[in-house]
Amino acid sequence: MIKDSQAQIIDKKSWNNYYLFKLESPRIATQAHPGQFIMIRISDHPYPLLRRPFSIHSKDEKSIDIFFQVSGLGTDILSQKIVHDTLDILGPLGKGFQVGANLKGKEVVAAGGGRGIAPLYFLAQELSSHGASVKVFYGGKSLKDIPLKEKFESEGFDLYCSTDDGSFGFKGFISDYLKAELEKFTPSRIFSCGPEEMMKKIAKFATEKDIPADFSLESIMGCGFGVCWGCVKRIRKNGEEEWVKICEEGPVFSSEEIIWAEYEK
Amino acid sequence: MTDLSIDLGFIKLKNPVIASSGTFGYGLEFAPFIDLNKLGGIVVKGLYFSPRPGNPPPRLVEAASGLINAVGLQGVGVKKFSEEILPELRKYNTAVIVNVCGERDEEYASVVEFLDKEEGISAYELNISCPNVDKDGVCPALNPETTFSVVSLVKKSSSRPIITKLSPNVTDIAEIALSAQEAGTDALSLVNTFLAMAVDVETRKPVLPNVFGGLSGPAIKPLVLRMVYQVVNRVKIPVIGIGGVLSAKDALEYLISGAKAVEVGTANLIDPEATVKIIDGLTEYCQKNGINKIESIIGTLKRS
Ligand SMILES: Cc1cc2nc3c(=O)[nH]c(=O)nc-3n(C[C@H](O)[C@H](O)[C@H](O)COP(=O)(O)OP(=O)(O)OC[C@H]3O[C@@H](n4cnc5c(N)ncnc54)[C@H](O)[C@@H]3O)c2cc1C
Ligand SMILES: Cc1cc2nc3c(=O)[nH]c(=O)nc-3n(C[C@H](O)[C@H](O)[C@H](O)COP(=O)(O)O)c2cc1C
Numbered sequence: 001m002i003k004d005s006q007a008q009i010i011d012k013k014s015w016n017n018y019y020l021f022k023l024e025s026p027r028i029a030t031q032a033h034p035g036q037f038i039m040i041r042i043s044d045h046p047y048p049l050l051r052r053p054f055s056i057h058s059k060d061e062k063s064i065d066i067f068f069q070v071s072g073l074g075t076d077i078l079s080q081k082i083v084h085d086t087l088d089i090l091g092p093l094g095k096g097f098q099v100g101a102n103l104k105g106k107e108v109v110a111a112g113g114g115r116g117i118a119p120l121y122f123l124a125q126e127l128s129s130h131g132a133s134v135k136v137f138y139g140g141k142s143l144k145d146i147p148l149k150e151k152f153e154s155e156g157f158d159l160y161c162s163t164d165d166g167s168f169g170f171k172g173f174i175s176d177y178l179k180a181e182l183e184k185f186t187p188s189r190i191f192s193c194g195p196e197e198m199m200k201k202i203a204k205f206a207t208e209k210d211i212p213a214d215f216s217l218e219s220i221m222g223c224g225f226g227v228c229w230g231c232v233k234r235i236r237k238n239g240e241e242e243w244v245k246i247c248e249e250g251p252v253f254s255s256e257e258i259i260w261a262e263y264e265k
Numbered sequence: 266m267t268d269l270s271i272d273l274g275f276i277k278l279k280n281p282v283i284a285s286s287g288t289f290g291y292g293l294e295f296a297p298f299i300d301l302n303k304l305g306g307i308v309v310k311g312l313y314f315s316p317r318p319g320n321p322p323p324r325l326v327e328a329a330s331g332l333i334n335a336v337g338l339q340g341v342g343v344k345k346f347s348e349e350i351l352p353e354l355r356k357y358n359t360a361v362i363v364n365v366c367g368e369r370d371e372e373y374a375s376v377v378e379f380l381d382k383e384e385g386i387s388a389y390e391l392n393i394s395c396p397n398v399d400k401d402g403v404c405p406a407l408n409p410e411t412t413f414s415v416v417s418l419v420k421k422s423s424s425r426p427i428i429t430k431l432s433p434n435v436t437d438i439a440e441i442a443l444s445a446q447e448a449g450t451d452a453l454s455l456v457n458t459f460l461a462m463a464v465d466v467e468t469r470k471p472v473l474p475n476v477f478g479g480l481s482g483p484a485i486k487p488l489v490l491r492m493v494y495q496v497v498n499r500v501k502i503p504v505i506g507i508g509g510v511l512s513a514k515d516a517l518e519y520l521i522s523g524a525k526a527v528e529v530g531t532a533n534l535i536d537p538e539a540t541v542k543i544i545d546g547l548t549e550y551c552q553k554n555g556i557n558k559i560e561s562i563i564g565t566l567k568r569s
């Protein structure tokens with residue numbers, strides 16, 4: 001875990017409400033694994049007060065990318081930063097996805113909705129480099145909410161898109177699209193990140209079909225490095241249910257570990 | 266060389282900067298970021314006798330320059346603390362203070378009796394803002410009599426100095442402070458968080474399932490400064506200021522108003538190096554202003 005108070009924005013792209021920043025931070029880049037995240041200090045002043053968590057979207061030798069959606073004040077301020085600005089970041093944090101050589105030659109799925117796609121690009125790259133064949137399921141409300149479509153395509157990933165309004169690809173939720181496609185093939189593993197309700201649906205049918213699945217959870221984080229106990233989720237650990245700090249032991253957990261919250265209709 | 270040391274009477278601190286309970290984990294989590302030996306002290310996360318599950322999430326919500334938390338004192342309990350954490354903490358040369366919690370007066374006493382057998386603790390900080398099961402969930406800190414009862418019981422049970430941590434959620438904090446002093450506390454720390462809430466206007470529900478949480482951070486500093494100032498003028502024992510200390514300037518405001526030391530809480534979550542930066546800032550201030558000993562500025566607020 002490294003504190004880099006001088007991570008420079010060396011590239012910036014944007015699509016409507018979505019932003020991609022390349023941050024120069026060689027020490028964090030060297031250590032980063034898919035599914036891990038960084039905490040960004042939004043302001044030098046005490047408002048907004050807390051750092052905000054962002055998944056590591058990809059990396060090279062000296063930099064990491066983040067991909068984010070403006071969802072409130074903090075991300076709004078962040079989106080206005082420009083190339084050459086520096087950010088104070090902590091990372092890499094959390095444990096991330098388990099990507100092993102055991103997936104060589106296997107078919108796997110990475111399914112993400114909205115901003116939840118962020119960690120799945122790095123994951124898909126890593127899975128491919130381990131010899132797995134990756135099908136990426138990418139969903140959003142509308143065509144403008146799946147801005148990374150071309151990026152996944154140009155990397156040669158097998159891409160399945162959905163939009164809630166049918167403006168592109170399958171009309172409906174990405175979880176429904178995946179469920180339908182699973183009639184045709186059975187992956188060795190499913191990796192997912194996105195709205196919790198979407199992940200909960202995927203967990204349900206993955207369990208029914210006996211497909212192992214890992215999910216990257218979100219929660220409000222006070223620190224990101226395990227000291228405030230603010231970020232807990234209900235997790236089954238050694239046979240018992242506990243409130244577990246997802247910043248430290250997660251944010252990725254398997255479907256057997258996660259006790260999903262109830263949602264109102 | 267600037268002398269930042271502070272004599273609380275019962276312990277001497279290297280400097281007036283102490284990490285506050287619940288925002289510094291068990292201390293060791295900060296070792297990758299800072300040299301723990303530099304700190305005046307560390308107050309570890311609140312300990313009940315047994316492990317505690319804590320509240321359901323969401324536990325945090327941000328407010329304007331503040332944080333509302335309803336963590337619910339999730340923690341490992343005394344046994345795991347003494348066996349696994351304390352041996353590591355002992356390796357550092359800083360004052361280790363244990364934040365003691367209890368569901369009833371007797372639990373506070375049993376925590377200190379258990380920990381009294383262990384080396385490497387400088388003092389206990391009594392968190393008397395814990396809901397009390399014998400008193401309809403009302404915490405001892407809200408009333409002078411219940412404060413007196415828990416402080417005097419713990420004082421009798423403990424071989425170590427006691428710092429009583431007061432709650433701001435009272436009408437007259439000086440009255441509670443005097444009651445804790447009468448019960449024999451060696452020092453006071455103020456304050457714990459301010460009772461607060463937030464509403465989700467879409468669902469019209471409280472953001473925290475617990476409804477209430479405790480507000481901390483820069484937002485509370487002016488309120489706490491006022492309380493510290495009111496209390497130091499009434500008591501004879503040392504007072505430690507806690508609330509919204511983010512910078513050396515914040516710490517200095519407390520010292521000048523009469524606090525002997527400060528605890529740094531929420532700032533640690535935002536910047537794990539906060540405590541050390543504040544200490545460096547104090548040195549810089551002293552050098553710039555020709556102050557050889559930081560103790561000489563304590564309680565020097567000028568009224569004219
Ligand atoms: C491990 C992890 C990885 C994440 N990765 C990404 C990513 O790669 N791209 C992306 O767009 N988003 C990501 N998020 C979500 C992102 O952190 C939030 O959208 C952001 O913090 C909102 O801040 P805000 O100030 O803009 O919103 P606010 O105005 O503060 O709140 C808007 C919403 O964001 C949520 N939120 C607020 N503060 C936090 C916080 N400290 N932590 C988490 N959620 C919060 C609230 O629940 C609220 O509903 C991630 C979250 C986690 C926990
Ligand atoms: C996440 C969190 C957890 C806390 N846990 C404890 C605790 O276990 N015991 C305690 O006495 N105070 C606890 N506090 C209160 C702090 O120690 C401190 O009194 C308060 O936050 C005000 O200081 P600050 O404004 O510097 O944060 C906690 C505060 C926060 C934000």
Ligand code: FES
Pocket residue numbers: 220221222223224225226227228229230231232245246247248
């Ligand atoms: S965010 Fe603070 S413990 Fe996880």
